Amino acid sequence: MNVRGELKKSFQISAWFMFLTFPILVIRVNTVENVIEWRWYNMAIVGVSTFLGSALWRYLLSVKEKSQRINAASPGNMTSFQKAFSDKRFFYPALFILIGFVISFPFLFSMYQANIMITALIYVMLGLGLNIVVGLAGLLDLGYVAFYAVGAYSYGLLNFHFGLGFWTTLPIAAILAALAGILLGYPVLRLRGDYLAIVTLGFGEIIRLVLENWGEFSHGPSGIANIPRPSLLGIDMTLTQNTIFTYFVMIGLVLFTIFVVNRLQNSRIGRAWIALREDEIACQAMGIDRTRTKLTAFALGATWAGMGGVVFAAKTTFINPASFTIWESVIILCIVVLGGMGSILGVISGALVLTLLPEYLRAFSEYRMLIFGIMLVSMMVFRPEGIIRNVRRTYTFSKE
Amino acid sequence: MEPVLEVNSLTMDFGGLRAIDQLNLRVMPSEIVALIGPNGAGKTTFFNCITGIYTPSAGDIFLSVNGRRERLNGLKPNRVTQKGIARTFQNIRLFQNMTVLENVMIGRHCRTSSGILGAIFRDRRTRLEEEKVVSDSYKILEKIGLDRFVNELAMNLPYGAQRRLEIARALATEPFLLLLDEPAAGMNQKETQELDELIVNIRDTENISILLIEHDMKLVMRISDRIYVVDYGKKIARGNPLEIQRNPAVIKAYLGEDPDA
Ligand SMILES: Nc1ncnc2c1ncn2[C@@H]1O[C@H](COP(=O)(O)OP(=O)(O)OP(=O)(O)O)[C@@H](O)[C@H]1O
Ligand SMILES: [Mg+2]
Numbered sequence: 001m002n003v004r005g006e007l008k009k010s011f012q013i014s015a016w017f018m019f020l021t022f023p024i025l026v027i028r029v030n031t032v033e034n035v036i037e038w039r040w041y042n043m044a045i046v047g048v049s050t051f052l053g054s055a056l057w058r059y060l061l062s063v064k065e066k067s068q069r070i071n072a073a074s075p076g077n078m079t080s081f082q083k084a085f086s087d088k089r090f091f092y093p094a095l096f097i098l099i100g101f102v103i104s105f106p107f108l109f110s111m112y113q114a115n116i117m118i119t120a121l122i123y124v125m126l127g128l129g130l131n132i133v134v135g136l137a138g139l140l141d142l143g144y145v146a147f148y149a150v151g152a153y154s155y156g157l158l159n160f161h162f163g164l165g166f167w168t169t170l171p172i173a174a175i176l177a178a179l180a181g182i183l184l185g186y187p188v189l190r191l192r193g194d195y196l197a198i199v200t201l202g203f204g205e206i207i208r209l210v211l212e213n214w215g216e217f218s219h220g221p222s223g224i225a226n227i228p229r230p231s232l233l234g235i236d237m238t239l240t241q242n243t244i245f246t247y248f249v250m251i252g253l254v255l256f257t258i259f260v261v262n263r264l265q266n267s268r269i270g271r272a273w274i275a276l277r278e279d280e281i282a283c284q285a286m287g288i289d290r291t292r293t294k295l296t297a298f299a300l301g302a303t304w305a306g307m308g309g310v311v312f313a314a315k316t317t318f319i320n321p322a323s324f325t326i327w328e329s330v331i332i333l334c335i336v337v338l339g340g341m342g343s344i345l346g347v348i349s350g351a352l353v354l355t356l357l358p359e360y361l362r363a364f365s366e367y368r369m370l371i372f373g374i375m376l377v378s379m380m381v382f383r384p385e386g387i388i389r390n391v392r393r394t395y396t397f398s399k400e
Numbered sequence: 401m402e403p404v405l406e407v408n409s410l411t412m413d414f415g416g417l418r419a420i421d422q423l424n425l426r427v428m429p430s431e432i433v434a435l436i437g438p439n440g441a442g443k444t445t446f447f448n449c450i451t452g453i454y455t456p457s458a459g460d461i462f463l464s465v466n467g468r469r470e471r472l473n474g475l476k477p478n479r480v481t482q483k484g485i486a487r488t489f490q491n492i493r494l495f496q497n498m499t500v501l502e503n504v505m506i507g508r509h510c511r512t513s514s515g516i517l518g519a520i521f522r523d524r525r526t527r528l529e530e531e532k533v534v535s536d537s538y539k540i541l542e543k544i545g546l547d548r549f550v551n552e553l554a555m556n557l558p559y560g561a562q563r564r565l566e567i568a569r570a571l572a573t574e575p576f577l578l579l580l581d582e583p584a585a586g587m588n589q590k591e592t593q594e595l596d597e598l599i600v601n602i603r604d605t606e607n608i609s610i611l612l613i614e615h616d617m618k619l620v621m622r623i624s625d626r627i628y629v630v631d632y633g634k635k636i637a638r639g640n641p642l643e644i645q646r647n648p649a650v651i652k653a654y655l656g657e658d659p660d661a
Pocket of ligand 2: 444
């Protein structure tokens with residue numbers, strides 16, 4: 001590596017930054033005494049920090065390039081993490097500890113922690129759902145929050161008008177969300193990439209605006225309150241008990257999601273989704289019905305958002321349109337991309353990182369979002385395949 | 401005998417550009433037919449019309465298999481494949497991030513039927529179907545000579561192997577007619593030789609008719625039963641390899657001058 005050349009480039013960048021920030025960071029007009037203050041020390045700080053930052057950035061990039069060259073040369077496409085996972089001696093004890101931790105979590109920690117974890121689990125479910133649409137089928141959907149809203153409002157409204165309970169609404173909301181998925185899918189069948197992203201983004205906003213403005217239907221911006229928490233055979237539970245129960249409901253739902261999504265992605269349909277993502281024309285030329293494949297992806301992706309919405313409504317007991325902004329869609333998309341497109345384990349870790357990190361970064365108060373942003377950007381630059389890369393299934397054959 | 405593929409005065413316009421002009425073409429059962437012509441003659445466009453990627457401006461396309469004759473105009477690409485026409489692409493269009501085996505398994509999609517519920521519950525029928533898809537796909541890879549790559553990602557294959565994988569994937573759809581768009585492009589002499597054997601072998605063992613576009617004239621002359629030559633979307637000659645090699649119009653189109661001059 002050409003160290004001097006790289007350092008020279010970093011130096012140029014820092015000089016450029018010093019020049020750009022000169023008017024705002026160095027010059028200050030003191031209006032009281034009518035003098036100009038020259039804050040040269042600011043320029044020094046900018047210069048040194050951009051130089052160091054840029055040098056670090058370049059160093060990491062070169063490290064990444066080198067490791068990629070090695071990876072490309074070596075056969076097999078497993079990461080060391082995945083190798084460890086497939087090792088039985090390591091896998092079973094780890095699984096055992098994980099199960100123990102998951103079961104004892106709400107008893108070990110405060111209700112505050114349990115609530116955060118419930119939220120994180122909802123995002124795991126949302127991430128796994130969106131993963132079908134974006135990660136497997138390759139359809140960039142920026143309006144995923146709409147289905148989350150459909151789920152939440154299904155529960156809110158069906159409960160308000162007909163007194164339907166949590167467990168009855170869960171499947172109904174799943175079906176309604178799937179229908180909404182198909183409804184969105186139809187008009188966007190021909191769209192791809194950025195066009196698709198824009199239309200789905202609009203769709204998400206339309207649903208939110210309808211909920212906000214159609215007062216008679218959705219109770220407008222004031223939302224729906226007093227939504228019952230999840231029930232268990234009509235038993236009366238205290239708030240703490242109910243939180244613990246909701247936690248386990250969510251664990252169950254996440255396990256169910258993982259089970260179904262895993263089976264789907266290793267099936268005839270799942271392969272068709274991936275083929276559609278890889279090359280739409282070749283996919284059709286191989287005899288796959290594009291319309292059907294896209295619609296099933298939209299519908300099956302939306303289903304999980306619908307169920308997640310029901311749990312969300314039950315957990316917070318209050319919903320209003322403000323919970324379903326574009327920001328939610330963006331976060332869920334980040335979960336899928338950051339975690340690793342198409343990889344179940346990746347999406348789970350992505351969801352946990354992206355929901356728990358901002359919570360625990362609260363200590364850093366105003367730097368919270370900054371750290372969060374820096375993390376996202378560096379992840380995408382240095383590890384674009386996500387935290388855990390999707391690995392294709394392998395088959396073994398015995399030669400007769 | 402009825403032709404497998406019968407194309408009658410096919411025309412394709414792109415705005416003001418007539419890419420194909422009143423083209424007639426027939427492919428008989430178990431025949432290898434070559435479609436040749438200079439760059440931009442409209443050969444790939446012709447394939448795209450047959451396979452439903454483009455809707456032709458005029459003309460008819462008929463496919464006859466098992467004594468049934470069907471018009472293919474206006475069918476979607478996946479329906480055309482289901483009727484029994486498979487193709488490869490001039491610029492390789494594999495599913496790069498899927499394994500070699502999975503690429504072939506995708507080809508089996510239109511001959512299998514398990515759905516969402518089957519995928520989730522993995523009932524007996526779905527399991528058996530899935531096992532059969534895997535073993536059938538593997539057999540095709542063995543036949544094409546790609547079995548050592550089964551679990552490799554398609555994008556990691558050497559160039560020649562990628563071209564062969566396109567053929568394997570197309571064969572997995574159980575076609576009656578196979579359309580090959582420049583299968584030898586970018587191959588070295590040895591690979592071309594092997595490809596040549598493969599194509600003849602596919603025709604002989606599977607009774608599949610083959611229509612191929614190719615610029616490698618040696619390959620074309622060796623394996624084709626008949627050759628069609630197009631230039632500016634028009635057919636300028638038709639005949640067996642010997643006739644085509646001697647045809648003055650063909651020589652003129654290729655060399656851009658009169659051979660006698
Ligand atoms: N989608 C399209 N829109 C407009 N023009 C097109 C389109 N597809 C092809 N053409 C034009 O039609 C003509 C024929 O193109 P085609 O790709 O069929 O040629 P070809 O015979 O396959 O050439 P090559 O040997 O280089 O592959 C060209 O002039 C091309 O620019
Ligand atoms: Mg071409």
